[in-house]
Amino acid sequence: MAVIPVALAGRAYEVVIEEGLLGRLAKAAAPFLKAYEGGRKVPFVADANTHRLCHMAINDSLDADGLAAEWFVVQPGEEAKSWGVLEQLTDWLLALGVTRSDHVFALGGGVVGDLVGFACAVTKRGCGFVQIPTTLLAQVDSSVGGKTAINTAAGKNLIGAFHQPSLVLIDPTVLDTLPEREMRAGYAEVIKYGLLGDAAFFGWLEANGDKVLAREPTALEHAIATSIAMKAQIVAEDERETLDRRALLNLGHTFGHALEAETGFSDRLLHGEAVALGMVLAARYSARRGEISSGDAERAAQAIGAVGLPANLPALGITCDGAALVDHMRHDKKAEGTTLPFLLLRGIGEAYLARDVDLADIAAFLDGELAG
Template identity: 75%
Template sequence: MAVSSVAPIRVALGGRSYDIHIGDRLLDEAMSHARRFIAPYGDRPVPVVADINARHHHGARLADSLAAEGFSIAWFDVAPGEGSKSWAELERLTDWLLSLGVTRKDHVFALGGGVVGDLVGFACAITKRGCGFVQLPTTLLAQVDSSVGGKTAINTRAGKNLIGAFHQPSLVLIDTQTLATLPQREMRSGFAEVLKYGLLGDAEFFAWLESNGNNVLAREPAALHYAISSSVAMKARIVAADERETEDRRALLNLGHTFGHALEAETGFSDKLLHGEGVALGMVLAARYSARRGEIAQADAERAASAIAAAGLPAALAPLGMACTGADLVEHMRHDKKAEGATLPFLLLRAIGEAYVARDVDLADIAAFLDEELAR
């Protein structure tokens, strides 16, 4: 029997609203939750796009859930890593969906982390001008962040997530049991996004994470459920208020990402720096730069850095061993999709739990700051 939240968390978007279920064996119950999205397939196999590791660990449970009701699965395997968020993989996936005869009324299932979710979401946004999809996130990072909110994209030579679309899922099933097989480095990477929610808008949650972070990382059930549900509930509220990031509300979710994406680009979007690790270090840099501007107490900036370091996440640039300058990192930032003409908004902090969008940041000053950080 799955241990689920008392009620699903609702992302309230009118006709595009959907539920997020959180529990410890939800893949075993996938059919009961997703029945209306599976039933139209009839005798056709249900398309499931899966990270190959996620399929190895969790595919049988999902297949058994569907088989119990007479449904089979057509599997599409995706290699792990950011390299799969590419034009080539997008073409391969959309051709496969068309070969299956997927219609606009069908739903495709995404089993895996953020890479699979982003790829499937974008493919479904453009296949026959839009079909449905269901998120089955299997990493902490995907469960608390990328599976919710409808941002879908692939990477290009110019940068990360520059080609994409807003396309909301129809359902998100968060099975916390999938985290049992997650490597600890990936667990820490996802925890960075959990810390983000506290830093950007909930000082009490951040303080709870400082005290209970080790329990979350150890996958203690109650702590893990609380961390995930709190994070998802905050994101659901923000997305409902500002779905397409036309106001500053949803932009707050990008805390750490402008710095982080530049670091990911400089390290070649490789396993030298995972996405969550880049976000973690990006939040340290955002906090320290905020202190440099006199907007947050230096002690609070270092408190943020200490919490990130205590979770085993990178909190300094020098250990990355990057042969670059601050100007090199700023050049990566110029390709950021949030750029507005010649300016670039930065997510900074006035306090723990109070992020804001700054549009008066001098990129030359950012370069000088990063040079200082590279030399720390």
């Protein structure tokens, strides 16, 4: 078991990592369930797959404490992060009589966490929520830090708010049913923490990544706890990304979001897969600028490719050119004219925010990568 504090002024909360936590939910989340002891049902939001696999364990845990859940089930996938689903969810919460002192429970991956967090940010001008992430990607990244959002036609996560959860409960055993592709996609975010700021952790992952992906309990908990501890520290220092510190968490994301947009934010390229390839591109572009050795850039690519994540742009089979990918980047929230801040590397474990990157040079670089 590990308990990691996220030390925000006035809004500190804990991330609890423990096997079998789902079956003990009523005890683990007891302070946030007191409002429902009078007979009101506890609002839970889940995607259809997670609901099918996990709702009985939660129902049984609540029932043992005289509580009951009311479920709002969304379809799996990024399509759930839409204006339409947000409207349905907020109407549902209002119909349940949710108050500002209540807590809504988000059970699922990053899509559910983002959707529920944003819905709770705007319902009654802000009600509480508890994150119960069920994918590796959500456990190590999106469930912690308070970034919530939905997608629009203009791009991903462009409508949202910072709204911190009150508690994050992580049960690593739920990953036993996670498809291998989803597990690898989540592992990309684990590698990210090593690349951006912890060379020793990156080296540990090179030696133990197969154990993490095989869900070996000790290795898996170490990977999750180390990732969360790093994110918690960064978030505490720069909650709303007004400094360069929190921006480090976006390593691989600018390239990755462009690739997601080009593939239609679809299952053709999962978010974690896009981030993985985005980190390879960030490392290789850093080498192009002479800021990281080509050996370190290829070491990063090798660590990513060795676990079955995409590490080669032509393998995606996209037919666009570099300029088209850059056009997607222009919708980035941080874009300014012909430049865009990019997370680059000075070495393994040493990411930094470059503000002098010209998008025309990025387009030329991507043309070279697309050509193989």
